[in-house]
Amino acid sequence: MTGMLGADTTPPVRDLMTAVEAELRAAGCVSARAEARWLLEEAMELLPGELAGRGGETVPEPARARLAALTARRVAGEPLQYVVGWAPFGSLRLAVGAGVFVPRPETEGLAELAAARLRAQPEPHVAVDLCTGCGAVACFLADAVPGARVLATELDPGALAWASRNAARHGVELAAGDLAEPLPPALAGRVQVLTANVPYVPSDQIELLPRDVRDHEPRLALDGGPDGLDVLRRVAALAPRWLASGGVLLSEIAEDQGADAVRALAEAGLAEVRLHHDLAGRHRVVEGVRA
Numbered sequence: 001m002t003g004m005l006g007a008d009t010t011p012p013v014r015d016l017m018t019a020v021e022a023e024l025r026a027a028g029c030v031s032a033r034a035e036a037r038w039l040l041e042e043a044m045e046l047l048p049g050e051l052a053g054r055g056g057e058t059v060p061e062p063a064r065a066r067l068a069a070l071t072a073r074r075v076a077g078e079p080l081q082y083v084v085g086w087a088p089f090g091s092l093r094l095a096v097g098a099g100v101f102v103p104r105p106e107t108e109g110l111a112e113l114a115a116a117r118l119r120a121q122p123e124p125h126v127a128v129d130l131c132t133g134c135g136a137v138a139c140f141l142a143d144a145v146p147g148a149r150v151l152a153t154e155l156d157p158g159a160l161a162w163a164s165r166n167a168a169r170h171g172v173e174l175a176a177g178d179l180a181e182p183l184p185p186a187l188a189g190r191v192q193v194l195t196a197n198v199p200y201v202p203s204d205q206i207e208l209l210p211r212d213v214r215d216h217e218p219r220l221a222l223d224g225g226p227d228g229l230d231v232l233r234r235v236a237a238l239a240p241r242w243l244a245s246g247g248v249l250l251s252e253i254a255e256d257q258g259a260d261a262v263r264a265l266a267e268a269g270l271a272e273v274r275l276h277h278d279l280a281g282r283h284r285v286v287e288g289v290r291a
Contacts, residue, residue, distance in 0.1 A: 156221065272289040
């Protein structure tokens with residue numbers, strides 16, 4: 001692509017797309033075509049989807065320079081969402097970058113289920129999101145259930161910097177600290193929905209993760225201890241104190257952790273413990289209710 005950035009060339013969108021796709025594919029990016037489109041839209045300051053039908057248009061030099069810089073960062077291994085500075089989550093556009101876990105599409109299932117559970121509760125609605133990362137689930141809840149009071153906590157200072165930006169835009173109350181530690185004591189027994197996208201990768205599997213995840217996303221957001229369930233057990237143990245009667249705990253898990261996750265919630269005293277599947281039919285969320 002470097003040759004296309006010369007002063008005497010004004011390549012059309014389709015040629016730049018092909019060149020960027022080739023660079024990304026050579027660097028090992030599985031979804032090279034989709035990533036090339038995203039980078040080009042970002043460089044040209046277009047909204048998602050606005051590139052369609054513009055294949056013959058020429059790209060001005062400032063946009064080509066931005067594209068070259070963005071592509072170089074992605075080829076070097078940075079997560080795509082870090083490179084462009086945002087990640088989609090449902091209908092939301094969340095600010096992300098170095099130091100924060102990138103929200104995954106599969107976590108939208110957890111957020112949608114949490115919103116449904118919160119709407120079914122009597123008003124005033126109160127929800128808490130632990131291990132909030134960039135604030136994805138908390139911001140989703142605030143957006144999906146207008147008028148709800150949504151609080152979120154995060155321990156990692158790097159993630160907090162991004163969460164604060166997103167929380168401010170969506171009216172989420174953000175607190176720094178470990179799990180429920182920073183929550184107002186008066187909230188005990190009043191939380192209707194408690195969510196947690198806990199770290200659940202077993203410690204000895206961290207090195208098996210994709211390079212961009214392993215080398216860039218914070219280990220604190222990935223490492224769940226020897227069996228991946230250390231933090232989930234802590235969340236399950238504290239849930240009965242904070243949940244209202246009939247309140248629910250929802251946490252994301254790995255597909256092979258279902259039985260152990262159900263056991264953790266049941267041993268913590270939660271009732272009606274069950275698993276929910278993602279769109280691929282894999283165990284993805286464990287739910288428990290405070291009787």
